[in-house]
Amino acid sequence: MFRVTAGASGAVLVSVSGAWGAFWGTWSALLPAVLERSGTTPAEFGVVLTAVPLGAMPAMAVVGRIAVGREPRALLLTGFSLASGIVLLGGVTGPAALAPALLVVGATSGALDVCLNSATARAERATGRPLFQAVHAAFPVAVIAAAPLTGLARQADVGVRTVLCVCALLLAGSVLPLLRAAPAERGGHGSAGEPGRRPGPSWRSPWVWGTVLGALGGCVLVVENAVEQWSVLLLEAHRNASAVLASAAPAVYMGALTVSRLVVQRMAPPRTRDLVVLGAVGGCGGIAWAALAPTAWLSLTGFAVCGLAVGPLMPALLGHAGRTDPSGYTVSVVSAVSYGAFLVSPLLVGSLTRWVSLPVALACLSSMAVPLLAAALAARLRPAWGRRRTPTGR
Numbered sequence: 001m002f003r004v005t006a007g008a009s010g011a012v013l014v015s016v017s018g019a020w021g022a023f024w025g026t027w028s029a030l031l032p033a034v035l036e037r038s039g040t041t042p043a044e045f046g047v048v049l050t051a052v053p054l055g056a057m058p059a060m061a062v063v064g065r066i067a068v069g070r071e072p073r074a075l076l077l078t079g080f081s082l083a084s085g086i087v088l089l090g091g092v093t094g095p096a097a098l099a100p101a102l103l104v105v106g107a108t109s110g111a112l113d114v115c116l117n118s119a120t121a122r123a124e125r126a127t128g129r130p131l132f133q134a135v136h137a138a139f140p141v142a143v144i145a146a147a148p149l150t151g152l153a154r155q156a157d158v159g160v161r162t163v164l165c166v167c168a169l170l171l172a173g174s175v176l177p178l179l180r181a182a183p184a185e186r187g188g189h190g191s192a193g194e195p196g197r198r199p200g201p202s203w204r205s206p207w208v209w210g211t212v213l214g215a216l217g218g219c220v221l222v223v224e225n226a227v228e229q230w231s232v233l234l235l236e237a238h239r240n241a242s243a244v245l246a247s248a249a250p251a252v253y254m255g256a257l258t259v260s261r262l263v264v265q266r267m268a269p270p271r272t273r274d275l276v277v278l279g280a281v282g283g284c285g286g287i288a289w290a291a292l293a294p295t296a297w298l299s300l301t302g303f304a305v306c307g308l309a310v311g312p313l314m315p316a317l318l319g320h321a322g323r324t325d326p327s328g329y330t331v332s333v334v335s336a337v338s339y340g341a342f343l344v345s346p347l348l349v350g351s352l353t354r355w356v357s358l359p360v361a362l363a364c365l366s367s368m369a370v371p372l373l374a375a376a377l378a379a380r381l382r383p384a385w386g387r388r389r390t391p392t393g394r
Contacts, residue, residue, distance in 0.1 A: 010131050012177045013120050014138045016079060019174035020112060021139035023086060023167040025146030033160050040095045048095050051102035053343040056110025060339055063111040064118070064332025071119040071328065072178050078115045079175030082108035083168040090164035114335040121322030121331040132315035132322075133265035140254040147251075206330040213317045213330070214337025216375055219368040220279055220310045221341035223287050226349055226365055227253045227303060230358065234291065234299065238359055241296035252300050256307030264312040272320045273379045275313045280372035282309025284365070291362035314338070 035045050067074035085105040092101045120135050153163050231249035235241035264270065283306050290302025317338075321330040352361035 010123065010129075010134060012174075013116065013123060013131060013135045015174040015177075016075065016112075016116055016171075017135045018138040018142040019167075019171040020082075020109070020116070021142030022146040022170060023082075024109075024139075025143035026150045026163060026167050028143070029147040029150035029154070030160055030163060033154060034098075037093050037160060038095055038098055039093075044095060048099045048102065050343075051099045052106035052109070053339070055103040055106030056113070057336065057339060057343070059107035060110040060114045060332070060336035064114040064336055065329065067115050067118050067332065068327060068329045071115060071122045075112070075115040075119045076175050076178040078108060078112040079178075080172055082112050083172040084108075086164050086168040086171065090161035090168075110336075110339060113339065114332045117318050117335045118328050118331050121318065121328050124319060124322055125326065125328075130265065130269055130319060132319040133261040133312060136315040137258045137261040137265070140258045144251050144254050144258075206325050206327065206333055209324065210321060210330040210333025211337050212375070213321050214334040214340075216276065216372060217314050217317045217334060217338030218341040218344070219371055220283065220313050221338055222345040222348065222368055223283060223306065223310060223365050224253075224257075225342050225345035226287070226362060227290075227306065229346055230349060230362060231290070231299075231303060234358055234362065235296045238357070239293075239296040239299055245296055245300075249300060249303055253303040253307040256304040257311040260308045260311030261315060264316075269319075270312075270316075272316050273376050275316045276372050276376045276379075279310045279313040280369040280376065282306070283313070284367075284369035284372070285309075288363045288366040291359045291365075 038045060038048075040048065063074065063078065082105065085101070085108045089098075089101045089105050092098050116135070117132075120131050124131050150163060228250050231253065232246045235246035235249055236243065239246075264275075286302050286304075286306025286309055288302075290299045290306060293299040293302055318331055318334055321334045322328065324330065349358075349361050349365070352364055356364075
């Protein structure tokens, strides 16, 4: 069975999350160069980019179930698989080859996502110490650091392929420590809290409970994705901000997101219900404030408030799923369901802009507070819903 000390386990998981975030931060900064190299129009390129979520969602659903009880080995394999996909991505140019390569990267990245969350939940159960906030804080930190470094590399005429190969090496190196732990697994089915025993959960309960938690997480990720994709355009086109000031919007949001996660990691774990209320009021209020504020600086403040409020919520939902279902399967369901937001969010905002302006469309995302507040109220009225699920034998 996979057993490591709390510090070693946390360090490995944080390292993997950071390397994963570094790739996506690098990829965002490489998009102009990739567009030029592909020889496509921006509209065609946008269609090609949808291959990432289309590959990720089914992979998360399948790998999530397979990884139960095999979390370290699954994380090791998906880490190497994504690194291989990144190398493949660096070698393609035209849209005919780029779309399949992005499909592979999306599938392996989604698989890594669900395996990282499952491994973190298992480490939490084994050590009794919270880890989700720290692991999820590493991703945005790496995104913020990687994007400007990639810009410097482009200015120095470093090629796309070289930059992506560096990302692949970094990711492969981050999962290498798991080679020492993976062989220690016995049979691949044990649970961290129940040595030698297959938990054998009722799959219906994790699917229902995981779908509920995943839908709540999806509300958060709809807002997060909108900030990442539309905030720069909002400030440039509607607030007359300079390119430099406008480009700071995603970094401000990510920075606030990271700070709030690290603060929660250091304090006594708050109730998940309280974080849901905070995300509903502060996060959804913050996106409305950022969208409708009259100046760019006030919009940046709104993005910061939004990031501070929603930052701890997704890791808290995953941690709650890991505590209530010792099998670890609910965590994979939450990961897969919530990821659907990355497909829904751009379609939702894009559709709204056909009838209203972009600021109003982004402000409409504050409606994500409704399901969050409803869930918080339901948890208050029926606290038994959040109790630990008892596995059933087979």
